[in-house]
Amino acid sequence: MSLTYTTVPLQVKGVNLQLATIHNLNSQPPILFLHGFGSCKEDLADIGLHSNLQQYGFIAFDAPGCGHSTSDKLSATDIPFLVATAEALLAEFKIDKFHIMGHSMGGLTALLLAHRYPSRVLSFIDIKGNLAPEDCFLSRQIFTFHSDNPEVFLDEFINRTRQAKSFASPLYSSTLRARVRAEAIRPIFESMVYLSDGEDLLGMFLRLPFPKMFMFGEENRGLSYLSHLESEGVALAEIPDSGHFPMYSNPVEMYRRIAGFLQKVDIK
Numbered sequence: 001m002s003l004t005y006t007t008v009p010l011q012v013k014g015v016n017l018q019l020a021t022i023h024n025l026n027s028q029p030p031i032l033f034l035h036g037f038g039s040c041k042e043d044l045a046d047i048g049l050h051s052n053l054q055q056y057g058f059i060a061f062d063a064p065g066c067g068h069s070t071s072d073k074l075s076a077t078d079i080p081f082l083v084a085t086a087e088a089l090l091a092e093f094k095i096d097k098f099h100i101m102g103h104s105m106g107g108l109t110a111l112l113l114a115h116r117y118p119s120r121v122l123s124f125i126d127i128k129g130n131l132a133p134e135d136c137f138l139s140r141q142i143f144t145f146h147s148d149n150p151e152v153f154l155d156e157f158i159n160r161t162r163q164a165k166s167f168a169s170p171l172y173s174s175t176l177r178a179r180v181r182a183e184a185i186r187p188i189f190e191s192m193v194y195l196s197d198g199e200d201l202l203g204m205f206l207r208l209p210f211p212k213m214f215m216f217g218e219e220n221r222g223l224s225y226l227s228h229l230e231s232e233g234v235a236l237a238e239i240p241d242s243g244h245f246p247m248y249s250n251p252v253e254m255y256r257r258i259a260g261f262l263q264k265v266d267i268k
Helices: 041-049 079-092 105-116 152-162 171-178 180-199 199-209 226-231 253-266
Strands: 004-010 015-024 031-034 059-061 099-104 123-125 212-219 236-237
Touching: 004 059, 004 079, 015 041, 015 079, 031 041, 031 079, 031 105, 041 059, 059 079, 079 105, 079 180, 099 105, 099 152, 099 253, 105 123, 105 199, 123 180, 152 171, 152 180, 180 212, 199 226, 212 226, 226 236, 236 253
Parallel strands: 031 059, 031 099, 099 123, 123 212, 212 236
Antiparallel strands: 004 015, 015 059
16 A cells, blocks of 8 residues: 655634645545654554555544644644544545544544544544543643743653653654644643543543544553443553553554454454
């Protein structure tokens, strides 16, 4: 499967975007992938190299304020805006039905998108997306390490992440400066915290009417809600030798679990 890179001009809520996309679409409902904060649209692009995943179309984009996408109003970049951006991209490509995967920030965005359009989503793989206040270990730093200077905050955030004793944190930190516009961080992080603290995200996730998997690295096996997810029929995928970034630490096992889950979805 060959992947196509395009830049798509969109206007979302009055904001002009140049959205950097990667896709390979066929006659089957595609996988829509939404990346995490400080990550990129290519995080799951290896789906196109796995023989047991090549039947699926694939589409992803760099979120506004991230990667190669541009925005003329970075202050608008909160989670609801990212949901609206995903809606606009689906409309642009005339995609009706789709599987959805989201990592971290992208998992939260995917949850809100799926909640709005449950009849269009075929399955949902949530890769450590926010479901509870405890998930804000990165985003809550906008409050716990407050700075009025976005560039200073980003520099200090990179330094803290670089020194974290966690799988793939040094690798993740090494690309943050290139992948994130500093002015977009506050609206993204603040909205992630407000949604995680103030909304019943876990209940929203459980009420979604299609097959769901929650994927997490072994470092996160202590999350308080995992047993509840399992008791409610959510497939759990613990990825060994990884933390918040299984796509960096253990991609072989991550793709194996993704393929196994989607194969079960197709059988039903």
